[in-house]
Amino acid sequence: MPVTEHLHATPQAVAAHIAGLLRAAVAARGQASLAVSGGRSPVALFEALRTQALDWAQVHIVLVDERVVPHGHADSNTALMQRHLLQGPAAAARWTPFFEAPPPDGSPSALDALVHSASARLAALPWPLDVAVLGMGEDAHTASLFAGAAGYQHAITTPERLAWVVPDSAAHARISLSLQALLAARERVLPLSGAAKLAVYRRAVQQADPALPISLVLTSTQAPTSVWIG
Numbered sequence: 001m002p003v004t005e006h007l008h009a010t011p012q013a014v015a016a017h018i019a020g021l022l023r024a025a026v027a028a029r030g031q032a033s034l035a036v037s038g039g040r041s042p043v044a045l046f047e048a049l050r051t052q053a054l055d056w057a058q059v060h061i062v063l064v065d066e067r068v069v070p071h072g073h074a075d076s077n078t079a080l081m082q083r084h085l086l087q088g089p090a091a092a093a094r095w096t097p098f099f100e101a102p103p104p105d106g107s108p109s110a111l112d113a114l115v116h117s118a119s120a121r122l123a124a125l126p127w128p129l130d131v132a133v134l135g136m137g138e139d140a141h142t143a144s145l146f147a148g149a150a151g152y153q154h155a156i157t158t159p160e161r162l163a164w165v166v167p168d169s170a171a172h173a174r175i176s177l178s179l180q181a182l183l184a185a186r187e188r189v190l191p192l193s194g195a196a197k198l199a200v201y202r203r204a205v206q207q208a209d210p211a212l213p214i215s216l217v218l219t220s221t222q223a224p225t226s227v228w229i230g
Contacts, residue, residue: 003205003218009228011044014191017226018131019052021187025130026058033126034093035177035185036085037064037135037143038077043084045133045191050090057092060125061085064132065144065176068102068114068164075172096121098162098175106173111151111164118175119162127161132177132185138196140204140212141167143182144174147211155179156216179213183222190214193230201227 006013018034025032036042063077071078078097086095098118103110134142141147145155146167155163161181166173182188192201204215218225 002224004224004226006226006228009191009230011048011191011230014045014189014228015048015052017228018049018133018189019054021131022059023054025186026055029126031058031060031126032130033060033062033128035062035064035129035132036081037133038066038080039135041135041193042133042191043080046081046085050085050088053089056090057094059090060094060096062096062122062125062129063098064134064182065174066098067172067174068099068106068111069172070102071097071100096125098122106166108164111166111173111175115160115162115164115175119160122161128184128186129181130186131189132182132187133189133191134182134214134217136190136192136197136201136214138200139169140200140214142190142214142217144176145179145213145216146170147213152213156210156213179216182217183220186223188217188223188225189228190217190225191228191230198229 022032066077067075069076136142144165149165149167151165156179158178163178204212205218208219209215
């Protein structure tokens with residue numbers, strides 16, 4: 001299925017689109033599942049999305065990826081979600097974090113155990129995801145799929161839903177939805193802004209290249225991707 005581009009996008013327009021997909025999922029299956037990315041970029045989207053009129057109590061929300069830090073840490077995506085999305089009407093959503101506390105060390109064995117326990121926590125959610133809201137860095141990473149990082153090759157090849165990645169170019173070990181979990185989503189939504197990111201996107205949409213992780217999503221024909229260019 002082709003990528004669909006929406007130009008001059010606003011957070012409100014993206015939020016309305018996501019809410020429409022979630023309403024359709026609830027109408028069709030009685031519940032919906034939404035995965036969202038963290039970082040600074042989606043704050044305005046979260047604040048627009050949380051006011052949308054839908055049956056939030058039937059919406060399951062998870063993160064696309066999370067840094068392996070305590071929830072009170074400044075870099076925690078969980079804390080970001082709680083401040084900016086899980087407020088107002090959206091506070092009724094069914095929120096499942098990957099973990100309650102990070103392991104005492106970041107060894108591969110500890111990260112393996114964390115992924116295993118996170119997978120068990122998320123097993124009861126309605127899969128595949130109805131909507132996965134992605135971000136993209138100027139290095140073309142999406143979720144925590146950083147090209148060349150420890151765990152990256154496993155994360156883009158495993159049939160499991162979660163994987164750990166330890167990037168060289170960013171702080172903290174991560175737990176991320178795997179490439180296969182992202183590709184299985186019924187729709188992927190990618191908001192973009194800024195000339196640098198747009199240039200990366202234009203390269204990545206041309207062909208799949210593991211050096212550009214977002215390209216592995218954009219070139220997939222498994223489900224649609226809507227790209228919202230602000």
